[in-house]
Amino acid sequence: MEKxxxxxxxxxxxxxxxxxQLVAHYGFAALGERIPIKCFNENPSIPSSLTFLRKTDWARKKVEALYVKNYKNFSTPS
Incomplete structure (x- = not known):
């Protein structure tokens, strides 16, 4: 059977x-303009953003949608 x-x-x-990948591509400032949430605009960091996004479904969906919209521009993870 073929996978x-x-x-x-x-x-x-x-x-x-x-x-x-989004932060590397846009930076927190531009990311915060595209998705205006506090974790991107006030003292941004990967760990604090991950904590917020894991708890907040609507924000995670916006981040994932932005990634999907632009994923061909990102290098594939190894």
Whole structure:
């Protein structure tokens, strides 16, 4: 039986990897302009943003949607 590849661009990618790639691509300032949430605009850090995003479904969905919209611009994690 042949395994099917998932067409979901988020398949196998952690929230941390998504956030790190977005921050590397945009920086926290530009990311905070695109998704205006406190964890990106006031004392931003990866750990504090991850904590917020894991607890806040609507914010995580916005971050994931931005990643999916631009994922071809990011290098694939190794």
């Amino acid at each position: 099917q590849q998932s067409k979901d661009p988020l398949h196998g990618i952690t929230l941390k990897a998504v956030l790190e």
